[in-house]
Amino acid sequence: MNFTQNKSEYDFIAKIYDPVLYLVLKPIRIAVLNVLLKYKEKSILDLCCGTGNQLKLLSRNGFKNLHCLDISKPMLEIARKNDSRIRIYNEDATKTSFTNESFDIVLISFALHEKDRNTQENFIKEAYRLIKKDGFILIVDYNFDNKTAKLVKIGINIIERIAGKEHYNNFKGYIRNNGLLSLINKDKFELVKAHKRLFNGVAMSMYQKTTTNRYT
Numbered sequence: 113m114n115f116t117q118n119k120s121e122y123d124f125i126a127k128i129y130d131p132v133l134y135l136v137l138k139p140i141r142i143a144v145l146n147v148l149l150k151y152k153e154k155s156i157l158d159l160c161c162g163t164g165n166q167l168k169l170l171s172r173n174g175f176k177n178l179h180c181l182d183i184s185k186p187m188l189e190i191a192r193k194n195d196s197r198i199r200i201y202n203e204d205a206t207k208t209s210f211t212n213e214s215f216d217i218v219l220i221s222f223a224l225h226e227k228d229r230n231t232q233e234n235f236i237k238e239a240y241r242l243i244k245k246d247g248f249i250l251i252v253d254y255n256f257d258n259k260t261a262k263l264v265k266i267g268i269n270i271i272e273r274i275a276g277k278e279h280y281n282n283f284k285g286y287i288r289n290n291g292l293l294s295l296i297n298k299d300k301f302e303l304v305k306a307h308k309r310l311f312n313g314v315a316m317s318m319y320q321k322t323t324t325n326r327y328t
């Protein structure tokens with residue numbers, strides 16, 4: 113285990129993160145499980161895993177090669193509870209200690225929208241570096257279009273506003289820039305599957321890595 117000194121705003125809300133968001137996130141966690149079921153034997157890294165809620169669900173459903181990475185120690189303390197089979201790393205997702213092509217699948221769930229553009233790009237670059245040839249990246253995050261329910265947009269806006277000024281400005285930029293679509297480099301990743309959840313407010317996008325490491 114590799115500990116880092118970095119601080120995260122999530123240090124202060126770690127204990128309430130799951131209870132507050134449980135009901136909203138539960139259908140999304142189940143949808144991710146369903147997408148990944150056919151990859152049960154693969155190694156999966158959850159980059160910015162938070163409380164590890166998603167990986168715990170995978171673990172309960174027979175997945176064995178699970179890795180959970182986050183910058184916040186308090187979030188990882190929760191992740192460590194109730195499941196000792198998941199490997200946990202306290203690291204910065206923009207510069208992890210893993211060697212190239214260490215994992216079959218990298219998951220990034222609700223971690224892009226709240227970051228500035230540079231950090232978003234660095235998360236994707238690092239994920240690309242870590243994914244094996246022909247492996248996958250699964251990204252779960254907000255995506256608004258004309259099918260997104262108005263009430264959902266309002267609700268998400270309120271949650272993001274409460275999260276703080278910088279967080280909210282990054283969220284607005286992410287939505288304005290068409291979310292993930294403007295971030296993913298089409299030369300490096302090919303879309304395999306895309307689903308919308310939460311009344312079309314959340315996109316789950318699975319891409320396959322199409323080249324060997326050469327992200328610049």
Ligand SMILES: C[S@@+](CC[C@H](N)C(=O)[O-])C[C@H]1O[C@@H](n2cnc3c(N)ncnc32)[C@H](O)[C@@H]1O
Pocket residue numbers: 120122159160161162163165166181182183184187203204205206220221222223
């Ligand atoms: C909105 S939470 C999402 C947590 C989890 N993926 C989920 O779906 O519930 C964002 C997480 O990203 C983590 N995070 C923020 N910056 C990070 C970084 N540079 N490296 C690793 N984790 C980071 C935070 O500590 C927090 O746990």
